[in-house]
Every structure is written in C-alpha cells, then in structure tokens.
Amino acid sequence: MLMISVIMLTYNRATFVKNMIEDILSQSYSDFEFIIIDNGSSDNTREILKHYREKECRIKIIAMNEPHSIGYARNRGVEAARGEYIAFVDDDDRVKIDYLEFLFNLINENKADISISGCTEGDGTSRKPQCLFDEKIVTDGTGAVKFLLKRDKIRAGMSPKLYKREILQKYPFEENCRNEDVHTQYKYLLEADKVVMHGLDKYYYLRHGSNISGFTSDANQWNKEIMTDYLRAYRNRTEYIEKKAPSIASLSRYCEWSFWISMVDKITKHDLKDCLNIKNDLVSKLNSVKEEFLSHPEIKDFEKKWMEAYVINGNN
Numbered sequence: 001m002l003m004i005s006v007i008m009l010t011y012n013r014a015t016f017v018k019n020m021i022e023d024i025l026s027q028s029y030s031d032f033e034f035i036i037i038d039n040g041s042s043d044n045t046r047e048i049l050k051h052y053r054e055k056e057c058r059i060k061i062i063a064m065n066e067p068h069s070i071g072y073a074r075n076r077g078v079e080a081a082r083g084e085y086i087a088f089v090d091d092d093d094r095v096k097i098d099y100l101e102f103l104f105n106l107i108n109e110n111k112a113d114i115s116i117s118g119c120t121e122g123d124g125t126s127r128k129p130q131c132l133f134d135e136k137i138v139t140d141g142t143g144a145v146k147f148l149l150k151r152d153k154i155r156a157g158m159s160p161k162l163y164k165r166e167i168l169q170k171y172p173f174e175e176n177c178r179n180e181d182v183h184t185q186y187k188y189l190l191e192a193d194k195v196v197m198h199g200l201d202k203y204y205y206l207r208h209g210s211n212i213s214g215f216t217s218d219a220n221q222w223n224k225e226i227m228t229d230y231l232r233a234y235r236n237r238t239e240y241i242e243k244k245a246p247s248i249a250s251l252s253r254y255c256e257w258s259f260w261i262s263m264v265d266k267i268t269k270h271d272l273k274d275c276l277n278i279k280n281d282l283v284s285k286l287n288s289v290k291e292e293f294l295s296h297p298e299i300k301d302f303e304k305k306w307m308e309a310y311v312i313n314g315n316n
Contacts, residue, residue, distance in 0.1 A: 002082045003085060003104065004029070004162070005082060006086075006100070007035045007081065007086060008024075008035070008036050008037070009039055009070060009077070009090075009091065010037070011039040011040065011045070011091075012045060014041075016092040017045055017048060018048060020092070020094065020095070021049075023089075023097075024089065024095070025052075028098045029098070029101035032083065032100060034059045034060065035060045035062065035077045035081060036049055039067050039068060039073045040067040046063065062076055062077065069176065069178070069180070070180050071173035071175040071177060071180035074088070075172050078169060078173075085107065086163050086165050087161070088158035088161070093159070093203065093204055093205055093206050094206065095203050100162075102198075102200070103115045103116075103160070103161070103162035106196045107196065110194065112195060113163070113193055113194055113195065114161060114189065114192045114194075115161065115195075115196050116162075117160045118130075118160070118198070118200050118201045119204065122206070124206055131155060132199050133199030135198075136196065137196070137197050139196075139197075141189050141191060141193065142190065142247060142248060143195070144189040144197075145189050145241065146251065149251050149255045153199060156182045160202055170191060171188060179226075179229055182230065182237075186241065190240075190241075190245055220270055222266060224274045227278055228278065230263075234255070235256065237256070238255075250296070254299065257289060257296075258298075258300075258303060260285060261303055261307060262306075263275075263279070264283060264286070265310065283311055283314075286307065290312070
C-alpha cells in the first residue's frame with residue numbers, strides 16, 4: 001500500500017502555490033501521492049497545477065467547478081486518498097525537505113496513530129516560534145487533547161501532523177463552517193491510541209494579508225459569523241469530551257468559559273457592533289457559571305479581572 005497521501009487545497013494562489021508544490025516534490029521521503037484540490041480558482045492556478053501534473057505522476061488534481069467550503073474540499077481529498085497515512089499542507093506555507101520523513105519516522109518508530117512536528121510562522125522574511133520544543137513526547141489521545149486545550153505544543157490546525165487515514169475517515173470535516181479544524185481536531189486526537197510529537201521546526205506558516213485565518217491575529221476581522229461558528233465548535237467540543245474523556249471535562253469547560261470571556265473583552269475593546277448580542281448572551285452565561293469559573297485552578301489573573309469588569313460590575 002502507498003504509505004502517505006499529501007492533501008493540499010488551493011484557491012487563487014498562483015503567487016504562492018508553486019513554492020509548496022516544489023517543497024513536496026523535493027521531499028526526502030518519496031512514497032507518497034500528492035492530491036491537490038483546486039477549489040474553483042479563477043486566476044491561473046489551474047494552469048500551474050496542470051503544468052506540474054504533466055511532469056509528475058504522483059500528483060492528482062481534483063478540480064472544483066466553483067468554490068466550496070474548506071471542509072467540503074478536504075473531505076473530497078480524504079475520499080480520494082490511497083495512502084495509509086494522510087498529511088495536510090496549505091498552499092501558501094513552506095515545509096522542510098524532511099517534513100514527511102520526520103513525521104513518518106515518528107509514527108513508525110513509536111507505533112503511533114498521529115505524529116506532530118514543531119512549526120514556526122512569519123511574513124516570509126521573519127520567523128518566530130509557534131509550537132517548538134526539544135523533547136519527544138508520546139501520549140495517548142486524552143493526553144494529546146489536554147495539550148490542545150491548553151494550547152501547549154498542539155494547535156487545532158491540520159498541519160504539521162500525520163494521521164492514520166482511518167481516523168480521518170471516521171470523522172469527516174464539517175462542510176457548513178469556516179473553521180473545520182476546530183470542529184474536528186479533538187476528535188482525531190481522542191480516537192488515537194498513541195500520539196507522538198517532537199517539536200523540531202519542520203513547517204512554516206506564512207502570514208500575509210489574504211490568510212483565511214487572518215482574524216486570529218487581527219481582532220478587527222472578527223464578525224458575528226466567525227464568532228458564532230467558534231462558539232458552536234467549543235460547545236460541541238465540551239459536550240463531546242464530557243462523554244468521551246470525562247477525566248478532562250473540567251479542563252474543557254474552563255477552556256470554553258475562557259473563550260467566552262476573551263470574546264466579551266474583544267467585542268468591547270474593538271467595538272464589534274455586529275457582535276453586541278453575542279456579548280450580552282455570553283455575559284449572561286458567564287454570570288451563571290462565575291463561581292466555578294473563578295475558582296477553577298486554571299483561571300488566569302487577567303481572566304479574573306475581565307470577569308470582575310464585564311460580568312460582576314457590568315462595565316460596557
């Protein structure tokens with residue numbers, strides 16, 4: 001069986017996509033197929049993909065006639081994948097030459113279901129840590145989700161990770177949302193018997209003005225749609241963890257409340273007018289759980305200050 005399927009979604013990224021294609025085709029590990037989903041591009045991305053497909057038999061193109069959600073497009077990629085393991089890359093990022101080899105060796109040597117490398121981010125000229133750490137960590141699915149919840153060593157994004165294909169097939173991406181990875185990553189990790197991570201730098205997130213996830217670093221890009229989707233994802237995550245991994249249910253509830261109060265602060269400080277109804281609803285919910293939230297061992301001092309300002313004193 002083919003060992004790895006690399007899946008990349010692209011949409012109107014003619015400026016960037018060549019770099020990632022070259023990075024994957026230059027990998028030190030060669031037993032892979034490269035599935036590229038053209039999500040209805042209207043620039044010359046499709047011509048670039050055709051050029052590479054004619055030169056490289058490992059490339060498979062799935063062309064959409066019109067743009068679909070990221071979740072929909074990724075599901076089509078997973079359905080087409082023949083590899084025992086699946087890795088995702090983004091069309092505007094970069095990877096080291098041993099990216100696939102590193103992830104595969106981690107899985108193979110530790111008999112794991114998911115492997116994770118370290119990563120950095122920058123604007124193309126700068127580089128700063130996102131998830132870098134020296135040690136190798138082997139844990140079970142519950143332990144991995146604890147790292148995810150604490151935003152320590154694991155982020156929700158599909159990169160830089162290698163997954164056993166069966167895990168992804170069991171939990172398809174949501175197709176009616178913007179942040180499909182937030183809705184599913186915790187399910188993949190909990191499904192794994194063993195997760196291995198080694199935080200050496202193998203993946204580079206390129207940050208630029210047209211990033212789909214630009215709102216994570218620019219508060220003014222938040223809107224009602226994005227916030228509602230995140231709130232739904234976190235609510236579903238808490239309910240799922242309470243059933244699947246009750247030992248970390250308290251941590252999951254805290255993380256949901258932490259997100260609530262951070263959104264109240266964001267809406268207030270950045271005057272996000274279309275989110276005012278969300279703010280009022282969150283304040284009401286936080287008031288109903290304030291005793292448990294304020295006494296939770298994970299709560300941060302700034303969260304206590306926000307709770308006092310927005311919920312207890314009702315400052316607007």
